[in-house]
Each structure stands twice: as structure tokens, then as C-alpha cells.
Amino acid sequence: DAGVIQSPRHEVTEMGQEVTLRCKPISGHNSLFWYRQTMMRGLELLIYFNNNVPIDDSGMPEDRFSAKMPNASFSTLKIQPSEPRDSAVYFCASSFLRSHTQYFGPGTRLTVL
Amino acid sequence: AQSVTQLGSHVSVSEGALVLLRCNYSSSVPPYLFWYVQYPNQGLQLLLKYTSAATLVKGINGFEAEFKKSETSFHLTKPSAHMSDAAEYFCAVSDQGGSEKLVFGKGTKLTVNP
Numbered sequence: 001d002a003g004v005i006q007s008p009r010h011e012v013t014e015m016g017q018e019v020t021l022r023c024k025p026i027s028g029h030n031s032l033f034w035y036r037q038t039m040m041r042g043l044e045l046l047i048y049f050n051n052n053v054p055i056d057d058s059g060m061p062e063d064r065f066s067a068k069m070p071n072a073s074f075s076t077l078k079i080q081p082s083e084p085r086d087s088a089v090y091f092c093a094s095s096f097l098r099s100h101t102q103y104f105g106p107g108t109r110l111t112v113l
Numbered sequence: 114a115q116s117v118t119q120l121g122s123h124v125s126v127s128e129g130a131l132v133l134l135r136c137n138y139s140s141s142v143p144p145y146l147f148w149y150v151q152y153p154n155q156g157l158q159l160l161l162k163y164t165s166a167a168t169l170v171k172g173i174n175g176f177e178a179e180f181k182k183s184e185t186s187f188h189l190t191k192p193s194a195h196m197s198d199a200a201e202y203f204c205a206v207s208d209q210g211g212s213e214k215l216v217f218g219k220g221t222k223l224t225v226n227p
Contacts, residue, residue, distance in 0.1 A: 004156070031213055043157075043203065043217040056214055091156055100145050100164060100207065102215065104156030 002026070004105035006092050012111045018080040021108045024073055025094030033102060034067055034077050035091040043091075049075065050097055082112045115140045115206050119218035127226050132176075132191040134221050136204030139185065146187040147205040147215065148178055157203060163187060174198070199225045 005024040013019055025032050033048040047057040052069045060067070064083070069075040079086055089109050093102040120135040138144055145164050149157040161172025168180040174197075178189045187204060204218040 033213075033215075042219045045214055045216075048213060050213075056212070093156075095213070098213065100147075100162060100213065101159055102157075102213075104149075104158070106154075106156050 004092055004094050004103055006090075006105040006108050008108060009106065010109050010111075012113065013082055014113050015083055016081045017112075018078065019082045019086075019110060019112075021077040021090050021092075021110070023075045023077070023092030023105060025075070025092070026103055027073070028096070029094035029103070030072065030097045031095045031102075032069060032075050033093040033095075034075070035093065035104075037089045037091060037107070038087075046077070079110075082110075084112045086110060087112050115144065115208060115216045117204050117206050117216055117218035119202075119204050119221050121221055122219065123222050123224070125224040125226060126194045128196055129193050132189070132194045132198065132223065134189040134202050134204075134223065136178075136187045136189065136218060137185050138187060138204075138206045140206055140208060142208045144206045144208060146178075146180060147207075148172065148176070148187075148189050149203045149205060149217075150174075151201045151203065151220075153200075160189070160202075194223075194225045196225050196227065199223055 007022045034046040037043045046059045047067045049069045067077045089107045091107045093104045095102045116139045118137045147162045148160040161170045163180045171177045201222045205215045
């Protein structure tokens with residue numbers, strides 16, 4: 001079975017540009033999570049969805065970040081405009097609701113110059 | 114608020130030696146506790162989880178962890194380290210109240226020497 005799929009795996013962009021990260025959760029999973037990992041701050045939850053509805057977005061750093069989940073098989077995390085401090089690895093994870101077992105994708109390494 | 118403290122950002126052991134990675138949690142409600150492993154350039158993989166059943170939890174790859182409420186600890190152990198265990202290990206906590214939000218520790222990088 002395919003795991004969580006993220007694209008792109010690597011993204012290099014210039015400050016001020018819009019960046020869109022994509023995630024396809026494991027089929028049948030109904031919870032989806034977006035995390036950011038940096039050396040300084042470690043692994044932080046940005047937002048999570050249950051049944052395509054955002055439940056907790058308290059980790060979204062600022063209005064430049066937005067996330068959507070238009071259907072059960074796709075989610076996006078958008079940064080507009082991007083800044084160098086957004087450089088990080090962004091992970092998507094999915095799970096069955098209330099299973100407390102999250103499956104992580106391989107991550108997207110974002111570099112903002 | 115929940116938090117997790119992992120003692121030691123780097124741990125080095127010899128192949129065949131005991132692995133002990135420390136995790137202490139802070140939670141105002143009974144927690145669920147997790148250990149994840151991250152290999153270089155990969156996502157995190159669940160090793161084991163405690164969800165209020167047996168306090169000694171066995172996971173994959175020979176790892177186990179014991180929930181000790183009196184010590185607010187959930188240390189990860191493996192009797193004999195293998196070279197393939199070299200990775201970064203993360204302890205995480207969530208509350209049993211229904212939120213699926215995980216709070217992660219800073220991670221411990223394990224090096225296994227031949």
C-alpha cells in the first residue's frame with residue numbers, strides 16, 4: 001500500500017514567492033496533520049484536519065500560512081509570501097480518527113533564498 | 114500545557130550495548146505517550162505507544178518502553194544495539210481527552226559504534 005505522499009520533495013524558491021506543498025494521505029484515513037521541522041524549534045504541529053475540517057490551527061505561524069483540505073485524498077499548505085525563516089522540512093501525516101497512530105510522509109524540504 | 118523533555122540530544126553506544134533514551138513528560142491529564150524514529154531524510158515512524166493499557170509497551174525492532182506515572186517518565190530501551198538503530202528518536206505526548214494533537218520532544222540522536 002502507498003504511504004503518505006508529499007510533493008515536491010524539495011523546493012527552492014526566492015523570498016516573496018508563493019509556495020504550495022501538497023499531501024495525499026493514506027486511503028481511508030480521516031485525520032491529516034501538517035508539521036514543520038527545524039533545528040531550532042524541532043517538530044511543530046501547524047494544523048490538523050478531521051474529516052476534511054480544520055480542527056486546530058493554533059500552530060500556524062502567521063497569516064502568510066494557509067492550509068486546505070478540499071477532499072479526503074488531498075491537502076495543501078501554502079505560504080504566501082515566503083520568507084527565508086520559512087526554510088524547514090514540512091511533513092504531512094495521516095491517521096484513522098482517534099487511533100493515535102500517525103503515519104508520516106517523507107517530507108518536503110523547503111529552502112527560501 | 115503538555116510538554117516532553119528528552120534528556121540528551123546525542124547518545125552514543127557500542128554495538129551490542131544497552132540503549133536507553135530518556136523521556137519525561139508534563140501533562141495535567143492522563144497522557145498517551147509515543148516514541149517515533151526518524152532515519153536520515155525520511156519521515157517519522159511509530160516505534161511504540163502507551164494508551165493506558167499495560168505500562169510496559171513493546172514496539173518494533175526490539176524496543177520497549179515503560180510508563181512510570183510516579184516518575185512522569187517513558188524511557189525507551191533496547192537490550193542490544195544494532196548498527197541499523199542509528200537514527201533520531203522522538204518522544205511525544207497527547208492527552209486522552211480526544212485531541213489528536215501530538216507534542217514532540219526535541220529528539221535524541223543515537224549513534225551506534227562498531
